[in-house]
Amino acid sequence: MKRPLFSLLLLAAGVTASRAQTNNPSAAERFVQPSGDLVARENGYWKRTPLPVPADIVLEVSGILPLPGKKLMVTTRRGEMWLIEGAYDADPHPRYTLFASGLHESLGLTAAPKGGYYVAQRQEVTRIADTDGDGRADVFETVCKLPIAGPYHEYAFGPVMGPNGNLRVMLNVAFGGSTQAPSPWRGWMVEITPDGQMIPVAAGFRSPCGFTVTSKGVWLYSENQGEWAGSGRVTEIQPGDFMGHPASLAWSKLPGSTVSLRPEDIKNFEKPMVEVAKTLPGLKLPTVWLPHTILGISNSGLTEDTTAGKFGPFGGQFYVGDQGQSKLMRLSLEQVKGVWQGAAYSFREGFECGIIRVTMGEDATLFVGETARGWGSVGPKQQGIERLEWTGQVPFEMQEVTAEPDGFLIKFTQPVDRATAENPANYSVGGFTYLYHSAYGSAPVNRLGCPVRKVQVSADGLSVRLATLCLREGYIHEVKAAGVRSAAGGAALLHNTVYYTLNKIPDGDRIIPLDPTEAELCVAPVPAAASAPTAKHPSRKPADWSNDDGDQTILLGTIPGLKFDTKLVTVKAGSRVRLVFRNGDDMLHNFVICAPGKGQAVGAAAMTIGVDGMERNFVPDSADVLYHTALTQPETSDTIYFVAPAAPGDYDYICSFPGHSALMNGILRVEAK
Ligand SMILES: [Cu+2]
Known part of the structure; x- marks a missing residue:
C-alpha cells in the first residue's frame, strides 16, 4: 500500500489549537468502547487528557522529548518536528510551532549534547538544530547513514542515547518479499558513535517499535507479534543476542557482527521458543511476554516510572504502549539467577488512538503519542497526543x-x-x-x-x-x-x-x-481445534450439494488498514452460498456473519475471550454469530458453505479479531427470493 513519505502540508508556525481533531468519524460513530465500565473506573485513578490539535496539523506523533520549561518537542511520521507549549496546562490549549519539516518518516528523537536533537530518519540519523534562535531548524547534519532498500516496513526507530554517550537505533525488517533484510543490518540494533561510526549490537529483531535504557543501564525493547514472534513481548538486550527473526542473519557474516548464528542454523522449528533455545545458542528468550490480544496486539513505546511515587504506587516499574488496542500495560521486572524476568499487568485503556510513544514528562505527567494510519487501532482517531496523570486515588491492585x-x-x-x-x-x-x-x-x-x-x-x-x-x-x-x-x-x-x-x-x-x-x-486443559468444521464454521462442503458449489460463490478479501475489500454482499434468502475468504493483509483476520445490527456487540464480546482466543478463532459463544471462517494467517484463505438466512434483511459481517470490528465490517444483504 502507498504510504506518504513526506508531508505535503506547509503550515504556519505558532497556530493555536481551536478544536480537537475529528478524524475518521464513521469509525468513531460505529466504535464500541472496550469494557467501558472498566475505562471509566481506570480514569478515576489515572486521568486521561487529550491535547487539542488544530485541524490543519496532522500530528502522527512518533517521538516525544520533554524539554525544560514544560515544553515538548515531538517528531511525526510525516517528517515534521513540532514544539508544543502549554501541554501541561489544566485546561490545555497548546501552541504548536513547526520546528522542522521534510524529514523521511522520523520515528524518534533525543537531545544532542552539542545542541539540537538527534533524529532517526529512514535513511540516516541526523542532528537537527536551530543556531540563529528563530525557532526554526537551520542545521541538518548527517551523523550516520542507515542502509535502506525501500520497502515500507524498513522503519528506523530511535535514537536512544546510552550511558556511554553513543546512540542506539533499531532497524526494522521489511515485510514479505523474497528477503526481509534487503539492506545491511536490517533486523539489528546498531550503536552509533558521535563521530558517526556504526557498531552492530544484536540481531533478530522484527518490529522493535519501542526501546529504552533503564536507570540501571539495562536495555529493553518491545517486539511486535508476527512471523517468528509468537506474541508481543519485552526483552532485555545484551550485545550478541539473537531475538529470533532469521532475516537479520543475512548480515551476521559481515565484519563487526556480534552474532555467530547463520541463516542455515534456523529451521521452521514449530516448537516452543523455550525448547528451541535449549539447543540454539544465542537465541534470547523474552524477559516478559505480553500475551497477544490480552495485553496488546502491537506493543510499542515503553518508559520507566522514575517518579518515586508521584505517579502512583508503581515507582520503578515500566509502562508499555499498544498501537492496535490503544492502551497501556505495566511491567515489574526482577533478576533471578542472573536472568531478567517479570510480570505484565493491564494498566489503562480507552485512549483515543493507537499508542506508539510513551514518555514521562515533568511533574509525573505521562505523555502518549498516537497514530493509526495504515495500521488501524481500537481508538477511533487517526492521530494525536494525550497525557495521563495520577489522581492521588490508589486502586486495589x-x-x-x-x-x-x-x-x-x-x-x-x-x-x-x-x-x-x-x-x-x-x-x-x-x-x-x-x-x-x-x-x-x-x-x-x-x-x-x-x-x-x-x-x-x-x-x-x-x-x-x-x-x-x-x-x-x-x-x-x-x-x-x-x-x-x-x-x-x-x-x-x-x-x-x-x-x-x-x-x-x-x-x-x-x-x-x-x-x-x-x-x-497439574491439569492439562483440553485444546479445541480451531480449524475443525462445526455448525457455525461450515468449512466442509455439505454432501447434498452434489458436485456444484451451491447457488453462488462469493470471493471476499482483506486489504491493509483493517479493511475488507467488499462492504456489501447481496444474496437470495435461503440460497446455498460458498464464500471464499482470502486474507491478503499482513495480519490475522476472520470473517463472521452476525445477526442484523449485532456486529459490534459480537466484536466487543470477542475482546473478552482471553487466552482461549486463538483456539476459538476469536469467535465468541453467542447466538448472534451465524457463521464464521477460521482465523486466517496472512496470505491464506478459508472457505465456508452455508445456507443464507430465510429472513430478508441487512446482516452484519465483521472481523472479530480483538480490536478489528470497528473498522472491519460490512453488510450481507439478504433479499427475498
Ligand atoms: Cu481483522
Whole structure:
C-alpha cells in the first residue's frame, strides 16, 4: 500500500489549537468502547487528557522529548518536528510551532549534547538544530547513514542515547518479499558513535517499535507479534543476542557482527521458543511476554516510572504502549539467577488512538503519542497526543508479583480481606507458552492448569504467597486473583489477572514440599481445534450439494488498514452460498456473519475471550454469530458453505479479531427470493 513519505502540508508556525481533531468519524460513530465500565473506573485513578490539535496539523506523533520549561518537542511520521507549549496546562490549549519539516518518516528523537536533537530518519540519523534562535531548524547534519532498500516496513526507530554517550537505533525488517533484510543490518540494533561510526549490537529483531535504557543501564525493547514472534513481548538486550527473526542473519557474516548464528542454523522449528533455545545458542528468550490480544496486539513505546511515587504506587516499574488496542500495560521486572524476568499487568485503556510513544514528562505527567494510519487501532482517531496523570486515588491492585521457589508472591496496594484471600478457590494459576516458527504469531501452546495448593497471607494483609507444584521454567504463568477482596470496602481488584514470565525458578524456602508424585495433579486443559468444521464454521462442503458449489460463490478479501475489500454482499434468502475468504493483509483476520445490527456487540464480546482466543478463532459463544471462517494467517484463505438466512434483511459481517470490528465490517444483504 502507498504510504506518504513526506508531508505535503506547509503550515504556519505558532497556530493555536481551536478544536480537537475529528478524524475518521464513521469509525468513531460505529466504535464500541472496550469494557467501558472498566475505562471509566481506570480514569478515576489515572486521568486521561487529550491535547487539542488544530485541524490543519496532522500530528502522527512518533517521538516525544520533554524539554525544560514544560515544553515538548515531538517528531511525526510525516517528517515534521513540532514544539508544543502549554501541554501541561489544566485546561490545555497548546501552541504548536513547526520546528522542522521534510524529514523521511522520523520515528524518534533525543537531545544532542552539542545542541539540537538527534533524529532517526529512514535513511540516516541526523542532528537537527536551530543556531540563529528563530525557532526554526537551520542545521541538518548527517551523523550516520542507515542502509535502506525501500520497502515500507524498513522503519528506523530511535535514537536512544546510552550511558556511554553513543546512540542506539533499531532497524526494522521489511515485510514479505523474497528477503526481509534487503539492506545491511536490517533486523539489528546498531550503536552509533558521535563521530558517526556504526557498531552492530544484536540481531533478530522484527518490529522493535519501542526501546529504552533503564536507570540501571539495562536495555529493553518491545517486539511486535508476527512471523517468528509468537506474541508481543519485552526483552532485555545484551550485545550478541539473537531475538529470533532469521532475516537479520543475512548480515551476521559481515565484519563487526556480534552474532555467530547463520541463516542455515534456523529451521521452521514449530516448537516452543523455550525448547528451541535449549539447543540454539544465542537465541534470547523474552524477559516478559505480553500475551497477544490480552495485553496488546502491537506493543510499542515503553518508559520507566522514575517518579518515586508521584505517579502512583508503581515507582520503578515500566509502562508499555499498544498501537492496535490503544492502551497501556505495566511491567515489574526482577533478576533471578542472573536472568531478567517479570510480570505484565493491564494498566489503562480507552485512549483515543493507537499508542506508539510513551514518555514521562515533568511533574509525573505521562505523555502518549498516537497514530493509526495504515495500521488501524481500537481508538477511533487517526492521530494525536494525550497525557495521563495520577489522581492521588490508589486502586486495589496487584502492585507487584514476584517468583518464589514454589509459586508467586503477590503484593497488593491495599490490605486484603483475610477470608477471601486465604481461600485457594479465589485464585487460579495456569501456564502456557508460544511456538517459534515462521508462521505469523502463535496460539498459546502446552497449556497446563496449576492448582493452588497453599495460600499464606502476611500479617499486615499486604501480600499473599501462592504455592503450586506445576511451575515450568521459561513458561508464562497466568495468575488470577478474581475472588480476592480488599479489607476496606470489600472491593474487587481493578485488574485481577497478571502474566508472569518465569525464565528461572528462584532457590529458597518452599511452603509446600516438592513431591514429584503429585505432579499428576497439574491439569492439562483440553485444546479445541480451531480449524475443525462445526455448525457455525461450515468449512466442509455439505454432501447434498452434489458436485456444484451451491447457488453462488462469493470471493471476499482483506486489504491493509483493517479493511475488507467488499462492504456489501447481496444474496437470495435461503440460497446455498460458498464464500471464499482470502486474507491478503499482513495480519490475522476472520470473517463472521452476525445477526442484523449485532456486529459490534459480537466484536466487543470477542475482546473478552482471553487466552482461549486463538483456539476459538476469536469467535465468541453467542447466538448472534451465524457463521464464521477460521482465523486466517496472512496470505491464506478459508472457505465456508452455508445456507443464507430465510429472513430478508441487512446482516452484519465483521472481523472479530480483538480490536478489528470497528473498522472491519460490512453488510450481507439478504433479499427475498
Ligand atoms: Cu481483522
